[in-house]
Amino acid sequence: MVLAALIFIPVVGGLLSWMADRWHPGAAKWLALATVGIEFVLTIWLWLQSASAMALPAHGGWLAETRAEWIPRFGVSFHLAMDGISLILVVLTAFLGIVSVACSWTEIQKRVGFFYFNLLWTVAGAIGVFLALDLFLFFFFWELMLVPMYFLIGIWGHENRQYASIKFFIFAQGSGMFMLVAILALVFVHYRSTGVLTFDYFELLNTTLSPSTEMWIMLGFFIAFAVKTPIVPFHTWLPDAHTEAPTAGSVILAGVLLKTGAYGLLRFIIPLFPEAAAHFAPVAMVLGATGVLYGAFLAFAQTDFKRLVAYTSVSHLGFAVLGIFAWNPWSLGGAVMQMIAHGISTGALFVIAGILQERTHTRDMQRFEGLWSVMPRLAAMGLFFAIAALGLPGMGNFVGEFLVLMGLSTSSGVLASAATVVFVASVVYALALVQKTFHGENKHGWQLHDLSSREMATLYSMAAITLWLGLYPQPVLNAAPNTANSPPAIAVARHEVNVE
Amino acid sequence: MNPMPSALHSDSLHFDLVILSPLILLAAAAVVVMLAAAFYRHPRPVMILTLAGLVLSIAALFLSHGIAGIASPQVTALLVLDHYALFFIGLIVVATFVVAVLCYRYFGGDESRHEALYILLLLAALGGGVLVASSHFTSFLLGLELLSISLFALIAYPRFTEHPLEAGIKYLILAGFSSGLLLFGMALVYAQLGTMQFVKIGTMLAVPDQALELYGLAGLALIVTGVGFKLALVPFHMWTPDVYEGAPAPITAFIATVSKGAMLALLLRYFLMAGAHQSQSITFALSLVAVATILVGNLLALLQDNIKRILAYSSIAQLGYLLVGFLAFDQLAIEAVAYFLTAYFVTMLGAFGVVTILSDGFNGGSAGEFHGSAERDSDRLADYAGLFWHRPWLAGVFTAMLLSLAGIPLTMGFIGKFYIVTAGVEASLWMPVITVVIGSIIALFYYLRIITVMYASGPEATGEAIMLRAASPSFAESVTLAALALLLIWLGIFPTQLIDVLEGTMVDLT
Numbered sequence A: 001m002v003l004a005a006l007i008f009i010p011v012v013g014g015l016l017s018w019m020a021d022r023w024h025p026g027a028a029k030w031l032a033l034a035t036v037g038i039e040f041v042l043t044i045w046l047w048l049q050s051a052s053a054m055a056l057p058a059h060g061g062w063l064a065e066t067r068a069e070w071i072p073r074f075g076v077s078f079h080l081a082m083d084g085i086s087l088i089l090v091v092l093t094a095f096l097g098i099v100s101v102a103c104s105w106t107e108i109q110k111r112v113g114f115f116y117f118n119l120l121w122t123v124a125g126a127i128g129v130f131l132a133l134d135l136f137l138f139f140f141f142w143e144l145m146l147v148p149m150y151f152l153i154g155i156w157g158h159e160n161r162q163y164a165s166i167k168f169f170i171f172a173q174g175s176g177m178f179m180l181v182a183i184l185a186l187v188f189v190h191y192r193s194t195g196v197l198t199f200d201y202f203e204l205l206n207t208t209l210s211p212s213t214e215m216w217i218m219l220g221f222f223i224a225f226a227v228k229t230p231i232v233p234f235h236t237w238l239p240d241a242h243t244e245a246p247t248a249g250s251v252i253l254a255g256v257l258l259k260t261g262a263y264g265l266l267r268f269i270i271p272l273f274p275e276a277a278a279h280f281a282p283v284a285m286v287l288g289a290t291g292v293l294y295g296a297f298l299a300f301a302q303t304d305f306k307r308l309v310a311y312t313s314v315s316h317l318g319f320a321v322l323g324i325f326a327w328n329p330w331s332l333g334g335a336v337m338q339m340i341a342h343g344i345s346t347g348a349l350f351v352i353a354g355i356l357q358e359r360t361h362t363r364d365m366q367r368f369e370g371l372w373s374v375m376p377r378l379a380a381m382g383l384f385f386a387i388a389a390l391g392l393p394g395m396g397n398f399v400g401e402f403l404v405l406m407g408l409s410t411s412s413g414v415l416a417s418a419a420t421v422v423f424v425a426s427v428v429y430a431l432a433l434v435q436k437t438f439h440g441e442n443k444h445g446w447q448l449h450d451l452s453s454r455e456m457a458t459l460y461s462m463a464a465i466t467l468w469l470g471l472y473p474q475p476v477l478n479a480a481p482n483t484a485n486s487p488p489a490i491a492v493a494r495h496e497v498n499v500e
Numbered sequence B: 001m002n003p004m005p006s007a008l009h010s011d012s013l014h015f016d017l018v019i020l021s022p023l024i025l026l027a028a029a030a031v032v033v034m035l036a037a038a039f040y041r042h043p044r045p046v047m048i049l050t051l052a053g054l055v056l057s058i059a060a061l062f063l064s065h066g067i068a069g070i071a072s073p074q075v076t077a078l079l080v081l082d083h084y085a086l087f088f089i090g091l092i093v094v095a096t097f098v099v100a101v102l103c104y105r106y107f108g109g110d111e112s113r114h115e116a117l118y119i120l121l122l123l124a125a126l127g128g129g130v131l132v133a134s135s136h137f138t139s140f141l142l143g144l145e146l147l148s149i150s151l152f153a154l155i156a157y158p159r160f161t162e163h164p165l166e167a168g169i170k171y172l173i174l175a176g177f178s179s180g181l182l183l184f185g186m187a188l189v190y191a192q193l194g195t196m197q198f199v200k201i202g203t204m205l206a207v208p209d210q211a212l213e214l215y216g217l218a219g220l221a222l223i224v225t226g227v228g229f230k231l232a233l234v235p236f237h238m239w240t241p242d243v244y245e246g247a248p249a250p251i252t253a254f255i256a257t258v259s260k261g262a263m264l265a266l267l268l269r270y271f272l273m274a275g276a277h278q279s280q281s282i283t284f285a286l287s288l289v290a291v292a293t294i295l296v297g298n299l300l301a302l303l304q305d306n307i308k309r310i311l312a313y314s315s316i317a318q319l320g321y322l323l324v325g326f327l328a329f330d331q332l333a334i335e336a337v338a339y340f341l342t343a344y345f346v347t348m349l350g351a352f353g354v355v356t357i358l359s360d361g362f363n364g365g366s367a368g369e370f371h372g373s374a375e376r377d378s379d380r381l382a383d384y385a386g387l388f389w390h391r392p393w394l395a396g397v398f399t400a401m402l403l404s405l406a407g408i409p410l411t412m413g414f415i416g417k418f419y420i421v422t423a424g425v426e427a428s429l430w431m432p433v434i435t436v437v438i439g440s441i442i443a444l445f446y447y448l449r450i451i452t453v454m455y456a457s458g459p460e461a462t463g464e465a466i467m468l469r470a471a472s473p474s475f476a477e478s479v480t481l482a483a484l485a486l487l488l489i490w491l492g493i494f495p496t497q498l499i500d501v502l503e504g505t506m507v508d509l510t
Helices: A002-023 A027-055 A084-103 A112-131 A135-144 A146-156 A161-194 A211-228 A237-244 A247-272 A274-299 A305-326 A329-360 A376-390 A396-411 A413-420 A422-438 A453-471 A474-485 A489-499 B004-011 B015-039 B043-067 B083-106 B115-133 B137-155 B162-193 B198-206 B214-231 B239-246 B249-273 B280-301 B307-326 B331-358 B392-406 B412-426 B430-455 B475-493 B496-505
Strands: A062-071 A076-083
Touching (some): A002 A076, A076 A084, A076 A112, A084 A112, A084 A247, A084 A329, A146 A247, A146 B430, A161 B412, A161 B430, A237 A247, A237 A305, A247 A274, A329 A376, A329 A396, B015 B083, B043 B115, B115 B249, B162 B239, B198 B249, B214 B249, B214 B280, B239 B249, B249 B331, B331 B392, B331 B475, B331 B496, B392 B430, B392 B475
Antiparallel strands (some): A062 A076
16 A cells, blocks of 8 residues: 555545645745655665565565556556565655755746646655556656656656656657567567466566467567666657756756666566576666667767766666676666666756756856856865766765676676766766856856755755765665565576577 | 327337437427427527437437347337447437537627527538438438538538638539449449349358459448548548638538547448458558558648648548557447547537637628628637737646547547457558557657647747637537547546446447
């Protein structure tokens, strides 16, 4: 029941804040904050509850489960379940929910109620994606979270918002349609061999597929996840969507929506199609490594603050893809770590971009210059998160990238060394970001307020989490390998055979 | 003047009349309304009588359904009121009810003399009802002509205005042409097999070695062509955008839903009863038509700037999706078609309902009384700029309808598209299914374009003068639209209730 509550709290909270805005202007943001606050407390409570359970491998890795009939005609049930990986991603979602409400506090001035409605429904959709273990339900949430996100970008976005929002929607929805066909193909293959029409993850897990069917169905899923993650040829929606979205939208996009793609790779592609994934892994890893390098190189060519950060996302998520397809305990732990650390550090960079944009009404780094003297606190935080993004030891991103590279080197030394080159490129873009924005003289004569206490609280807590992830990553890593060992254990075994 | 007693009276005489009661009541309602209008010319009582007739017809559906266990649903060789027919008659009657409600204010309300409109609506609904219940070429043609002839008059009802007249004449010519093709096709099938009853055709063809010869095959092709015109399948779709644009908005809703839905239900019955789906060449041709319909409908919709034309092309594409489910020809296919069609009815009625409410309408129904109302409906994209910010509920309903057409979750359209793709995947119709996917992606462009315009604020919204009707919708219109939107979302989240009904009613055909 707790799992269903995790989804319905933001749904109800969203409706309440929309309505509250009509009766009492200003109430919407407090209601939204209360909603994500409750959500966060609940997820932390779940984590503390299950910390001991996760350490026990005999438990099977599943911490909670809810199942109810939904559409019996198709064998669709409302089936939610949570294991370690779902849990930490839900915690991340709830935390970034708080961050995104906090960073919209003064930025959003018009249609406030509708804004928080969309924000909370996006959060609800993402949590649904992380918890759904029925493929129909998963697809339902997968599509559902697009609509509020589309409105967030399309209504409260920046100059080019309409183009960006439509592009985002079409990429995400279109690729989702391919996944729908693949889901149905899988379900009917299963139906023909067993006579049971079901969309349940566990039942479909051991479907026997012929190699070519398996490859086609896997590609259907892969396209949807590749667009969301994003994996390189499918990434073009991302810079536009991230740049044009309002701050909260960028934070949720980078921190949560991209993770749904990587989560899909981890949860569905490899366990459901182990053989096809093994055959496909070299291609996916090359694409991942390309993304790592390509994103980093494009990042330092940008002049738009948010666009730069958006391209670093392509680069960082490339590591997650590498880690997932290398599929060994180090690389998987690294991939999960990378997902969490990227969510926090990139989210923080978008918050900083939002703060700058709110005060200066520009994101063009050529117009900034010398902000250190005007806003020392903001500049310090900017430096901190830029360094986190480049992967300095002691920060979360380093742990993720290091583990991925360590795992990867056991299966493909060439790709691992190619991906390592990114550490040069990422230093260039991170320092370019800091130098262009904060260093130098204040030639443009900016007179700006430094961080308010609300903004400081947001950024400091994010910085603390980044440090904690970097210095004591064990709690996150505890959660991650369990996914690798529990139901897809067979998959791992088969995969390793194939790699050799 | 209540038509109910006559039906009840005949109850004891013969089961057939009870089974036929939904159609009899529709016919009786048309006569009663005509007589009422002759004696007391005022639209309000006429409208109320019309609605009462429709409600009674719905009630009679349950009567007919209840007796179906005792008596055979086959009434003479012409009509069969099995569960399949009853379901679609219900759909048609409810859609007619919604259209009648939408027409009242649009055609001038109390001030105008538009009583004849309701007689035509009832007759058109009767035609649709006969179509979905027909099991014989004669009743097929009778139903079709009853529907088409009423529609000519309905489309050109504001007869002092240019666009509706033009649309009416276009529809007249094309409908006449397609009826001719149909008749010729029927004659050819009859020439080979010597029967006009669907079931008999089916049993004759079920014999091994017995297939349609050249005559029969040509006949079937002509029938499909004739129906294709009515359904606006590519390449027989040319008339659709012009007629949709020219016809008054509520009548457009009627053409999009009742006329197309009835034809499709009939075609499915014909294919399954008369065994036409066993002809490889016809099913192959139909799958090509489905692919072409989806692609052409969606691509041409991209080029439009007029909401009614966009919806027209969108409805072409939707019929293409329907055809994909249709081509699976099994239990799941019938359910898929029925569910998708229901979703399509709700969505199209809702979308054109919004256009109706935003339009001034034609309030000069009778001769010499033309008040010079708006020359067109509020159907330009620019009319909808920023709609969400000054008419949030209307824009919200319209958004829901568009998202349903696009197949986004929480709406019936999502479940409908899911059903269609399921039926297609189950029957391994890979090419049509992939076309559905590609078509849906293209379709997002123009649905989002409308939505983006509605939610635009600032300079985009105030750039052009907004031509929207200032007055608020009538109470009945608001209730109708709200009901449609709630239904859309309710059955989108909990589709099981409708699926159960469909599962129970759609077994007759297979």
